[in-house]
Amino acid sequence: MAIGDAAYIKKINRSQIVQTIFKEEMISRADLSDITKLTKATISAQVASLLEDGLIVESQQEHNFVGRKPIMLSINDKAGFALGIDLDYGHISFALSDLKGQLVSTDTIETDTKNYSSVIQLLTDYIKKYELQSSESRYGLVGIVIAIHGLVNKDETIHFIPRLNWYDVDLKKDLQKSICVPIYIENNANVCSFAERVFVHHETDNLVSVTLYSGIGVGIMMNNTLFHGQNGFAGEAGHMIIVPNGIACSCGNKGCWEKYASESSIFQKLSQKMNKDNLTYKHIQKWIDEGDSNVQQLMEETIYYLSIGLNNLINIYNPEIVVLDSELLRMYPQSLLKIRENLTSSVSHYRDMVISTLGKKSSVLGACALAIKQFFDVPILNLSYSEEMSLK
The missing domain is CATH 3.30.420.40 (ATPase, nucleotide binding domain)
Structure with a gap:
């Protein structure tokens, strides 16, 4: 075996061990060997190296069984x-x-x-x-x-x-x-x-996250890897046309998705309808609570256009999880249910659709x-x- 091959294998083993420690949070050497399928000798050598580097720490876990307390390994969160x-x-x-x-x-x-x-x-x-x-x-x-x-x-x-x-x-x-x-x-x-996958949706390898604030941005995780496209510009779904010859967009097209379903477009339209400058979420929440017809109509229209774009994304990427990040969707009653009701195609498949708990x-x-x-x-x-x- 070439020296370079041995170094590469050690690097892969180290990466696998660190990833498993992150996933389990606390784990013994024996369980680490069972999960990674690496030999106890390999685990022992790699753990010793990680301890020397100060990247992991050892601790003893309390237990009620007879025998030695297991020594647990965890990431040293204070190392940097x-x-x-x-x-x-x-x-x-x-x-x-x-x-x-x-x-x-x-x-x-x-x-x-x-x-x-x-x-x-x-x-x-x-x-x-x-x-x-x-x-x-x-x-x-x-x-x-x-x-x-x-x-x-x-x-x-x-x-x-x-x-x-x-x-x-x-x-x-x-x-x-x-x-x-x-x-x-x-x-x-x-x-x-990436945040949605890493902090919340550990159970999926394929996820689409749609942020709806200043425009519409789409982040795509495929097989636990960010999908960038040919030049790095994948995910600019806010500029897919959903209304031919619709509202002019700064990108040069007309009828772009974000002109109909982003929070910035809602704020702009509501400001005109309600004749009020410097709108805030508190203003909109108050109008929603009061059942204002202008706000309800605009939110229903927004959900309709949002659903059109989501239908397209689901059919193109077939994600397991769709995450929607929008403060207005969190505020508006049954917004997620209404979106799901609009996704009626028999060929659209996803496991779950949720509103982000991480928010901004x-x-x-x-x-x-x-x-x-x-x-x-x-x-x-x-x-x-x-x-x-x-x-x-």
């Missing part, structure tokens, strides 16, 4: 930290998590600039603050993932961010001029779908999880998210 950033027009959200994905610090800052250099400086200042906050851990800040509300090439350069009007910029390269931590750039919808945190959570995945070099993670432990 991951930083997730959601970069959007008007605000930037930061979240620092430990190596088990639990949030330990968050910030959201309001911005009033689209200037690329200004945003670079702002990001750099905040990243350095989080580097300092993480510096006492063994590995410090292990990785940074920035979620972009736009088109990201496969080489992680940014092709286009509509709301910032950025074309063909290399944010990763420009940040790395002053930041030494590994940086990854990913599309926001992809990061959200999914972007930064997914970004943190993706940084953890890259650090440990594992195919997929199973993490737990506790709202009580997160900082707001």
Whole structure:
């Protein structure tokens, strides 16, 4: 056997062991061997290496049986930290998590600039603050993932961010001029779908996540891997045409899905109908509670058009789980039931459709999880998210 082959096998074994420890949360060496089908000698050697590296820890578990207490292995969540950033027009959200994905610090800052250099400086200042906050851990800040509300090439350069009007910029390269931590750039919808799989839907390998806030973004997990398409632009389903010659869209087409089913389109239409500027979710919730006919009519229309697009996605990707991320759907009574009732095709197949429980945190959570995945070099993670432990 070539030396390179032996090193590759060791790398694969290590990845399998780490992934299993993440999944089980706490596990003995014997059970680790049973689950992975690796020999006890291999488990012993790999565990010793992971302990030496400070990536896992040992603990004794209480039990009521006769004999020695089993020594359990778990991920050392305090060995380092991951930083997730959601970069959007008007605000930037930061979240620092430990190596088990639990949030330990968050910030959201309001911005009033689209200037690329200004945003670079702002990001750099905040990243350095989080580097300092993480510096006492063994590995410090292990990785940074920035979620972009736009088109990201496969080489992680940014092709286009509509709301910032950025074309063909290399944010990763420009940040790395002053930041030494590994940086990854990913599309926001992809990061959200990764969060749904990693934190909530552990039982599925195939998932479609649809975010409905400023536009419509679709993240696709196929066989536990993000589906990017030829250039990295897969998932731009918000710009599929569902109404020929319909409402003009900034993309250049008419009748795009997001012009009929995104929250931004609902806010715009309601603002006109109700003759009210600066609408908030509280305003809409109040009108829903009061049974306002204008709001009800618009929400029913939105659900109808949303269902058309979902029918298309389900037929194209045949996902096991469809996750819808929308605050308005969470507010509107029986919205999920009404969507399901519209999906009447006998050829559309999916196991379940749910409204996201992560909500707007999914972007930064997914970004943190993706940084953890890259650090440990594992195919997929199973993490737990506790709202009580997160900082707001």
